[in-house]
Amino acid sequence: MPVDPVALTADLVRCPSITPAEGGALVHLEKVLTEGGFHCTRVDRGGVANLFARWGRQGANRTFGFNGHTDVVPLGDEAAWTMPPFGGQIKDGYLFGRGATDMKSGVAAFAAAAIDFVAETPPDGAIILAITGDEEGDATDGTTALLDWMAANGERMSICLVGEPTCPDVMGEAMKIGRRGSMAAFFTVTGVQGHAAYPHRARNPMPAMARLMDALSSRALDEGTDHFDPSSLQVLTIDTGNPATNVIPAQTHATVNIRFNDAHDSAALTAWMQGEADKVAADFGVQVAMRVKVSGESFVTPPGALSDLVGKAVEAETGVKPALSTSGGTSDARFVKDHCPVVEFGLTGKTMHQVDERVKVDEIRQLKAIYARILRDYFG
Known part of the structure; x- marks a missing residue:
């Protein structure tokens, strides 16, 4: 049967x-x-x-x-x-x-x-x-x-x-x-906490993170390939968890997701993001840590x-x-x-x-x- x-x-x-x-x-x-x-x-x-x-x-x-x-x-x-x-x-x-x-x-x-x-x-x-x-x-x-x-x-x-x-x-x-390939990148920017009225005594990680997220999301990764649409990087979250209105935070976190076509691999995209993170760290005098998780090529x-x-x-x-x-x-x-x-x-x-x-x-x-x-x- x-x-x-x-x-x-x-x-x-x-x-x-x-x-x-x-x-x-x-x-x-x-x-x-x-x-x-x-x-x-x-x-x-x-x-x-x-x-x-x-x-x-x-x-x-x-x-x-x-x-x-x-x-x-x-x-x-x-x-x-x-x-x-x-x-x-x-x-x-x-x-x-x-x-x-x-x-x-x-x-x-x-x-x-x-x-x-x-x-x-x-x-x-x-x-x-x-x-x-x-x-x-x-x-x-x-x-x-x-x-x-x-x-x-x-x-x-x-x-x-x-x-x-x-x-x-x-x-x-x-x-x-x-x-498409799929990967996520997790960023932590660390500065120096301080009073909002005395910014010269602190080092705000927020502008650095904003610059980094803008640099990553503004770049057109490609225009598509024979079998794929253009690759896409999306900023998913920026988290600081700062309830105070007069405190410059010490640290902030962000996550991005990339869906990429056969014009890229995860290693090259990781290297590019790390380069952008290093530039921001140098420009703002902060520390930028990055962790990457690759779901597939x-x-x-x-x-x-x-x-x-x-x-x-x-x-x-x-x-x-x-x-x-x-x-x-x-x-x-x-x-x-x-x-x-x-x-x-x-x-x-x-x-x-x-x-x-x-x-x-x-x-x-x-x-x-x-x-x-x-x-x-x-x-x-």
């Missing part, structure tokens, strides 16, 4: 797998995949649950990979939900619940497609499912742990499809062939065989030719790209991370059909 991706999505939504809790989602998937003929291995690391599943011979001449996650973001204001957030209930053609869109439906669709495919037409090759419980969190012990384990155990995907929601409004309209999978494979299947099942996009935030494709060529395709993501997150039931079935066609075309 074919695996129902709607029922499987509902089962997964009922698992309260808020990062980093496993919540029963991977336990259930392991049972379903094992019954479907997949060899499953838990690859837990750092308190994070991960699942590796393979059908077929290790080291096969070609191995198709799927990647996804079962962890979800917190509920927000639970009282604002009109449907139980972990109920997996269907109403008016929609399946409701946290993770319904991002991305338990995607995992259910590719698991169902893979199980049915190997049962109906066992392929000459292998299929790997790499599913993590740490995509919405720090992502240090999720897909990276799976890839590390695969490298240590001789497992390899030839190509990979990440099942994140990629379509803004209409099913089939976009697939991701890359992602920019990457692009050049249009070609993989994007054509996915695009043709999407168009065949939806009647819509997907645009090749690099928009949005980060995904675990930023890790997979160091292992093998990777693209992303999934359903519409209009309600992801929102209260009353929901997905059209018909889209879940359509997504399974797309994934099944991709497998048939790849192995056929």
Whole structure:
């Protein structure tokens, strides 16, 4: 009997797998995949649950990979939900619940497609499912742990499809062939505290921070590249915490976020910011400390065989030719790209991370059909 991706999505939504809790989602998937003929291995690391599943011979001449996650973001204001957030209930053609869109439906669709495919037409090759419980969190012990384990155990995907929601409004309209890089920089400017009436006895860090933030945010990083929009630096906060009206503070803090395209890497951007910080420190006679956190580098999978494979299947099942996009935030494709060529395709993501997150039931079935066609075309 074919695996129902709607029922499987509902089962997964009922698992309260808020990062980093496993919540029963991977336990259930392991049972379903094992019954479907997949060899499953838990690859837990750092308190994070991960699942590796393979059908077929290790080291096969070609191995198709799927990647996804079962962890979800917190509920927000639970009282604002009109449907139980972990109920997996269907109403008016929609399946409701946290993770319904991002991305338990995607995992259910590719698991169902893979199980049915190997049962109906066992392929000459292998299929790997790499599913993590740490995509919405720090992502240090999720897909990276799976890839590390695969490298240590001789497992390899030839190509990979990440099942994140990629379509803004209409099913089939976009697939991701890359992602912008993402990094944050945290600045602390330290001066000398003093009385506002005697500024010559103090050294105010505020003008220095204002100058630094202006220097960083005023620069146009680039005008965009062949596959990416222009890079963007945004000042997120400037925090001093000074309640007094007559005290020059000793210290102030600021945070910026940069989403950058393939014209840059994090090392070059870090060096540029450090240079600007050093200039401000010298000009104002203050100390400027900077700490950087890199979430991922920019990457692009050049249009070609993989994007054509996915695009043709999407168009065949939806009647819509997907645009090749690099928009949005980060995904675990930023890790997979160091292992093998990777693209992303999934359903519409209009309600992801929102209260009353929901997905059209018909889209879940359509997504399974797309994934099944991709497998048939790849192995056929």
